[in-house]
Amino acid sequence: MTSYELLCRDPSSAARRGRLQTRRGPVETPAFMPVGTQGTVKAMLPETLQELGAQILLGNTYHLFLRPGHERIARLGGLHRFMHWDGPILTDSGGFQVFSLGKLRKIDEAGVRFQSHLDGSAQVLTPESSIAIQQALDSDVIMVFDECIPYPAERAYVADSTARSMRWAARCKAAHQPDGSALFGIVQGGMHADLRRRSVEELLAIGFDGYALGGLSVGEEAALMYQVMDWTLPLLPDSQPRYVMGVGTPENLVEGVRRGVDLFDCVMPTRNARNGVLFTHFGRLSIKQARYQDDAGPIDPACDCYVCRHYSRAYLRHLYQCNEILAAMLNTHHNLHYYLGLMARMRQALEQGRFAAFCQDFYQRRSSAETDCG
Amino acid sequence: MTSYELLCRDPSSAARRGRLQTRRGPVETPAFMPVGTQGTVKAMLPETLQELGAQILLGNTYHLFLRPGHERIARLGGLHRFMHWDGPILTDSGGFQVFSLGKLRKIDEAGVRFQSHLDGSAQVLTPESSIAIQQALDSDVIMVFDECIPYPAERAYVADSTARSMRWAARCKAAHQPDGSALFGIVQGGMHADLRRRSVEELLAIGFDGYALGGLSVGEEAALMYQVMDWTLPLLPDSQPRYVMGVGTPENLVEGVRRGVDLFDCVMPTRNARNGVLFTHFGRLSIKQARYQDDAGPIDPACDCYVCRHYSRAYLRHLYQCNEILAAMLNTHHNLHYYLGLMARMRQALEQGRFAAFCQDFYQRRSSAETDCG
Numbered sequence: 017m018t019s020y021e022l023l024c025r026d027p028s029s030a031a032r033r034g035r036l037q038t039r040r041g042p043v044e045t046p047a048f049m050p051v052g053t054q055g056t057v058k059a060m061l062p063e064t065l066q067e068l069g070a071q072i073l074l075g076n077t078y079h080l081f082l083r084p085g086h087e088r089i090a091r092l093g094g095l096h097r098f099m100h101w102d103g104p105i106l107t108d109s110g111g112f113q114v115f116s117l118g119k120l121r122k123i124d125e126a127g128v129r130f131q132s133h134l135d136g137s138a139q140v141l142t143p144e145s146s147i148a149i150q151q152a153l154d155s156d157v158i159m160v161f162d163e164c165i166p167y168p169a170e171r172a173y174v175a176d177s178t179a180r181s182m183r184w185a186a187r188c189k190a191a192h193q194p195d196g197s198a199l200f201g202i203v204q205g206g207m208h209a210d211l212r213r214r215s216v217e218e219l220l221a222i223g224f225d226g227y228a229l230g231g232l233s234v235g236e237e238a239a240l241m242y243q244v245m246d247w248t249l250p251l252l253p254d255s256q257p258r259y260v261m262g263v264g265t266p267e268n269l270v271e272g273v274r275r276g277v278d279l280f281d282c283v284m285p286t287r288n289a290r291n292g293v294l295f296t297h298f299g300r301l302s303i304k305q306a307r308y309q310d311d312a313g314p315i316d317p318a319c320d321c322y323v324c325r326h327y328s329r330a331y332l333r334h335l336y337q338c339n340e341i342l343a344a345m346l347n348t349h350h351n352l353h354y355y356l357g358l359m360a361r362m363r364q365a366l367e368q369g370r371f372a373a374f375c376q377d378f379y380q381r382r383s384s385a386e387t388d389c390g
Numbered sequence: 391m392t393s394y395e396l397l398c399r400d401p402s403s404a405a406r407r408g409r410l411q412t413r414r415g416p417v418e419t420p421a422f423m424p425v426g427t428q429g430t431v432k433a434m435l436p437e438t439l440q441e442l443g444a445q446i447l448l449g450n451t452y453h454l455f456l457r458p459g460h461e462r463i464a465r466l467g468g469l470h471r472f473m474h475w476d477g478p479i480l481t482d483s484g485g486f487q488v489f490s491l492g493k494l495r496k497i498d499e500a501g502v503r504f505q506s507h508l509d510g511s512a513q514v515l516t517p518e519s520s521i522a523i524q525q526a527l528d529s530d531v532i533m534v535f536d537e538c539i540p541y542p543a544e545r546a547y548v549a550d551s552t553a554r555s556m557r558w559a560a561r562c563k564a565a566h567q568p569d570g571s572a573l574f575g576i577v578q579g580g581m582h583a584d585l586r587r588r589s590v591e592e593l594l595a596i597g598f599d600g601y602a603l604g605g606l607s608v609g610e611e612a613a614l615m616y617q618v619m620d621w622t623l624p625l626l627p628d629s630q631p632r633y634v635m636g637v638g639t640p641e642n643l644v645e646g647v648r649r650g651v652d653l654f655d656c657v658m659p660t661r662n663a664r665n666g667v668l669f670t671h672f673g674r675l676s677i678k679q680a681r682y683q684d685d686a687g688p689i690d691p692a693c694d695c696y697v698c699r700h701y702s703r704a705y706l707r708h709l710y711q712c713n714e715i716l717a718a719m720l721n722t723h724h725n726l727h728y729y730l731g732l733m734a735r736m737r738q739a740l741e742q743g744r745f746a747a748f749c750q751d752f753y754q755r756r757s758s759a760e761t762d763c764g
């Protein structure tokens with residue numbers, strides 16, 4: 017029921033324009049998925065997400081498993097109905113959050129035992145239970161349960177962890193019940209070309225509806241992230257979608273698309289918004305700074321979003337200083353408009369055969385103009 | 391430029407349907423004003439307020455004076471432009487907040503010296519500066535600077551304070567520069583019929599565009615509040631609007647309208663929303679309760695608002711438990727829909743000559759149905 021259609025290629029790079037068909041409708045790629053950790057993209061109405069061009073949301077299995085519980089969500093008609101979002105939803109496997117718990121978790125071949133961050137209760141996630149939870153949530157794109165390897169890490173640890181994640185991937189494939197949802201494998205292998213290659217080969221042997229690159233954006237330099245993409249992405253089949261997990265900055269998105277990535281997710285636009293950091297065509301801007309207190313201009317003069325059309329930097333700074341809920345609402349709106357608009361502009365440039373010119377313009381605007389926080 | 395038109399009277403009570411003309415358009419009365427303390431009605435977009443039927447907002451002089459400063463707002467084009475609200479705005483005088491500061495303030499005939507709750511800095515508000523601040527904000531309906539007398543209070547204190555507030559009212563009238571804005575006097579006098587009467591007489595002698603009842607909803611029983619209304623409202627001229635400040639519950643609104651009140655403001659719908667307390671046709675509901683965790687129904691089956699059409703009690707409880715911003719957004723939306731809808735239904739009942747039947751139905755629904763928090 018899930019399929020990927022390659023619509024056109026960029027002549028100057030590995031970038032591609034495609035369409036991911038899910039059982040809840042198409043996703044025009046390359047696409048960015050806003051993150052809805054606890055059954056809501058923080059501070060946004062679903063209708064507004066749709067207006068901004070969001071096509072697919074990401075839900076977090078770990079959080080929803082612990083609260084309100086996947087069985088409760090299933091009883092209430094599934095995650096889409098629960099959160100009033102009719103479009104496709106991709107769920108992560110819970111692995112990333114569980115492995116982030118540090119001392120609170122213990123891993124073995126069966127899976128991971130851990131303590132809930134909410135109440136300290138003992139919990140278990142296994143490849144099989146992760147898939148069952150995601151299917152109970154009624155996810156449209158399900159991710160295999162894996163370990164997101166920290167960075168830096170010993171090569172021996174990376175090799176062992178990756179081998180185990182590949183065995184878990186096979187168990188996830190076996191556990192996935194046919195219901196029209198897609199199942200994506202996740203390439204691990206740390207920052208090692210040979211381990212990444214072996215991981216791809218093992219996943220391809222199992223066979224998935226799409227392939228993700230995991231273990232990136234974990235503290236490595238951007239150049240190393242791109243290096244890993246360069247090693248790995250060419251090994252993946254053209255006929256299936258490619259997703260780089262947890263990435264990233266606007267620059268990361270452009271560089272990912274250039275290398276042939278179709279899907280991205282990241283908390284940056286939403287989390288930064290709540291911290292008063294706004295994305296613009298000329299770089300980032302920290303609205304809390306006193307220099308904006310009398311600034312009658314919009315966040316970004318080149319932005320035509322609702323926020324930039326109606327509110328001044330001075331007002332947004334005031335709301336931020338007052339810790340007003342409207343600050344989070346308006347900042348998130350603008351940042352998601354920027355991220356989703358960036359993806360739309362890349363898709364259009366690909367369709368019109370001018371992606372190279374797009375990239376040049378993207379970098380030129382950022383280098384030529386002021387930016388207050390890098 | 392400001393005028394009040396009495397459109398029709400209820401044959402069974404003192405209730406009346408009217409229209410307050412302000413320089414920024416009409417307000418159909420009786421009306422409820424959502425409170426926008428710091429230049430935003432918390433968790434609401436201005437467009438949504440308009441859709442919900444808000445006609446006029448209340449802004450807080452004390453808060454805006456301290457942050458971001460009325461001179462800054464004036465430089466940025468006034469409060470309407472600052473907060474993206476084109477409709478009328480009524481501002482309080484700052485008196486209520488300053489007098490709430492307790493030990494941090496000192497009062498004499500000139501005005502009030504106080505310490506800012508933000509940084510402890512020494513500040514002064516006088517009748518003249520309060521009016522100047524409200525005019526700098528570009529308020530459409532300006533309130534006189536007065537003392538909101540605490541309850542209970544010694545009669546001697548109430549008499550002295552009220553006399554001073556009346557002298558201040560005259561100074562406010564003298565300070566008010568003609569710019570098309572309305573200036574409303576505020577009746578004080580505590581819970582004493584004779585002091586209320588004297589306060590009305592003194593205000594009428596000065597002459598204002600409208601009259602407010604202050605010093606209510608300060609901890610007294612509802613019956614005493616209605617008693618003060620009964621003493622005071624008949625003394626006010628039919629030809630001018632009447633506003634009861636800081637009131638109140640849905641029952642208070644119905645009882646106020648029944649007694650001839652035209653305008654109300656209160657933080658109840660917005661503040662309670664953020665605390666998970668929701669208003670319904672059958673009473674209040676506290677969404678945090680575990681009994682709602684599997685409840686697929688809407689907040690209020692008799693409500694047709696956006697929230698009740700699309701979200702379950704179970705989802706709203708989940709959002710509240712997770713401290714999600716969307717909880718405040720959706721709960722505030724529903725509560726303001728309830729408050730503004732209640733006013734609209736009262737206006738319609740008055741137009742159709744069936745206000746008595748409306749009141750009967752209002753109380754019947756509440757007594758017949760379940761309610762979980764009174």
Ligand SMILES: [Zn+2]
Pocket residue numbers: 315316319320321322323324325350353
């Ligand atoms: Zn914008």
Ligand SMILES: [Zn+2]
Pocket residue numbers: 689690693694695696697698699724727
């Ligand atoms: Zn509702």
